[in-house]
Amino acid sequence: MNILERLVGAVAMIASLLGGGITKALAQDVRVETLSERHALVRVDGGGRYLLLPVQESAPEATVNVLADTRKERDFTVRLAMDKVDYLVPLDLGGLAGRKVILDINLRPREGRGTAAQIDWKALKLSDVFEPEGHETYRPLYHFAPDYGWMNDPNGMVYKDGEWHLFFQYNPFGSQWGNMTWGHAVTRDLVSWKQIDNAIEPDPLGAIFSGSAVEDKENVSGFGAGAIVAMFTSAGQSQTQSIAYSVDGGRTFTKYAGNPVIVYDAPDFRDPKMFLDKGTGQWKVVIAAGQEVQFWTSKNLREWSYESSFGRTYGSHAGVWECPDLVRIGDKDVLIVNINPGGPAGGSATQYFVGKFDGHAFRPDEAPEVTRWMDHGKDHYATVTWSGAPDGRVVALAWMSNWEYAGAVPTKVFRSANSIPRDLSLVKSGNETILKSSPSPEMEALRGTPVRKKVSKSPMALFAEPHQAYELVIRFNIPKGKEASFTLRNDEGEKVEMTFDGAAGEFSMDRRASGETGFSKTFPTVTKAPTNAEGKTELRLFVDAASVEAFGEDFVMTNLVFPSTPYNRIYSNGVKADITIYPLAK
Numbered sequence: 001m002n003i004l005e006r007l008v009g010a011v012a013m014i015a016s017l018l019g020g021g022i023t024k025a026l027a028q029d030v031r032v033e034t035l036s037e038r039h040a041l042v043r044v045d046g047g048g049r050y051l052l053l054p055v056q057e058s059a060p061e062a063t064v065n066v067l068a069d070t071r072k073e074r075d076f077t078v079r080l081a082m083d084k085v086d087y088l089v090p091l092d093l094g095g096l097a098g099r100k101v102i103l104d105i106n107l108r109p110r111e112g113r114g115t116a117a118q119i120d121w122k123a124l125k126l127s128d129v130f131e132p133e134g135h136e137t138y139r140p141l142y143h144f145a146p147d148y149g150w151m152n153d154p155n156g157m158v159y160k161d162g163e164w165h166l167f168f169q170y171n172p173f174g175s176q177w178g179n180m181t182w183g184h185a186v187t188r189d190l191v192s193w194k195q196i197d198n199a200i201e202p203d204p205l206g207a208i209f210s211g212s213a214v215e216d217k218e219n220v221s222g223f224g225a226g227a228i229v230a231m232f233t234s235a236g237q238s239q240t241q242s243i244a245y246s247v248d249g250g251r252t253f254t255k256y257a258g259n260p261v262i263v264y265d266a267p268d269f270r271d272p273k274m275f276l277d278k279g280t281g282q283w284k285v286v287i288a289a290g291q292e293v294q295f296w297t298s299k300n301l302r303e304w305s306y307e308s309s310f311g312r313t314y315g316s317h318a319g320v321w322e323c324p325d326l327v328r329i330g331d332k333d334v335l336i337v338n339i340n341p342g343g344p345a346g347g348s349a350t351q352y353f354v355g356k357f358d359g360h361a362f363r364p365d366e367a368p369e370v371t372r373w374m375d376h377g378k379d380h381y382a383t384v385t386w387s388g389a390p391d392g393r394v395v396a397l398a399w400m401s402n403w404e405y406a407g408a409v410p411t412k413v414f415r416s417a418n419s420i421p422r423d424l425s426l427v428k429s430g431n432e433t434i435l436k437s438s439p440s441p442e443m444e445a446l447r448g449t450p451v452r453k454k455v456s457k458s459p460m461a462l463f464a465e466p467h468q469a470y471e472l473v474i475r476f477n478i479p480k481g482k483e484a485s486f487t488l489r490n491d492e493g494e495k496v497e498m499t500f501d502g503a504a505g506e507f508s509m510d511r512r513a514s515g516e517t518g519f520s521k522t523f524p525t526v527t528k529a530p531t532n533a534e535g536k537t538e539l540r541l542f543v544d545a546a547s548v549e550a551f552g553e554d555f556v557m558t559n560l561v562f563p564s565t566p567y568n569r570i571y572s573n574g575v576k577a578d579i580t581i582y583p584l585a586k
């Protein structure tokens, strides 16, 4: 038996200002008692809205049970700092005022190292405010990224009363995956995002995995006319689907007492995307089940019954199907299915099928062996669309990362950003019908004064001052049977080379020398897209602190890059091109 070692009152009064005056600490007692190698109790007496927890990503994981007057309120996992503090994350004590709060902390055994006594308890702080650490080199300027913490899939995207809601897979206790919660951000213009309070937190049915939200205008659910109804996967011992509703414009959600509302015996059964089927007037939901999707139907958003499955022999099956969506574009229906791994560039990617949904089942137009990718880059995943977008628009958003290395990218207090929003349409390319993603028109509002230049063989400055965020519109002729290439470069010689190969009918992006690439073996890579573009064409590039999104006439390619300084030059392989350069700023 271990000796019970007690460190009573280990943490003293905290009266210092932290992080350049951004965090106001209170003079309060936080008493720590370590009870065994793996177990500690932290008693928090008194005020302070937040308990700031020090995180070290390489530290062993601890499970924290939050007790108030001895009742368990919640639990979560966190890697409490031992040797160094990477950053602080806040535990909101707001709802527990006046109650005796105890954090019951259990270290999980990992690599046999780390004891409760080694935790840097002195770094625990009570504070009335929490401001995440400021600027990081790779924090995007015009893409949404959480203020702090880990983000993956966009969830519950719904447009209501002029507001675009973005919920997202979120870990509020560290910038690695875990504690899946629906974070929440809103925008009125699709470019200025504001992260607000988390919307849906884990419960005894499980963590809150991906899902969707709709506006129940007719009050078929009985939750209230205009309620936002969200459906998500409760990821517990099994994956089941649950719902929650909001009658205050998405600010707060109430979980439905009858959860879960859809159960099915399959290990991977998740990511419900609801939509209103105009033909039958019924609500439908498409759910990923292993390597196919299922359609379920409902009249009231609460009771659901199974209708059909699709996909067993269709498209790519090199990984698990996740995050499906069904959208109507013109007189066609497009089924979007994300798949991981098995993408064209390795790892995560988004495939789609064009066809018809007859109100009960989906029938594709093309043969089973045809696989179509929505984006040919390596960082475009979990793509889904907004419910209720205005003017019949179909607007999609992707998580701009890849499960191969999402946890290793060189950011610190936050991890991952989303793509820019994209309007979807169906277009002809050669004699095929393809799903085209175009930058949403709102992106143009970010444009500063344009500069027009002619690209040449020698590197040419884009701006007088280095800009981290810009859009380039490159107009040129693809020489018949030859290559046209454009290279972005910085002062360090780091570069991203983009090539149209006229002979192969291919566009490629080479990020092998783009900057920091060593954090994952699969990051340095050349991604390729088929293209039928020939002759006069246009390439639009959206560059931000850590990404390049290339929009051609019949392809899109989204890739992360981590240059040590911004790319501030461009040159071609001799092909003459006209470029318009727009600095982008919010």
Ligand code: FRU
Pocket (backbone or CB within 6 Å): 152, 153, 169, 180, 209, 210, 233, 270, 271, 322, 323, 382
């Ligand atoms: C896709 C995914 C979903 C799941 C979520 C969990 O990236 O694996 O299938 O709901 O992430 O965070």
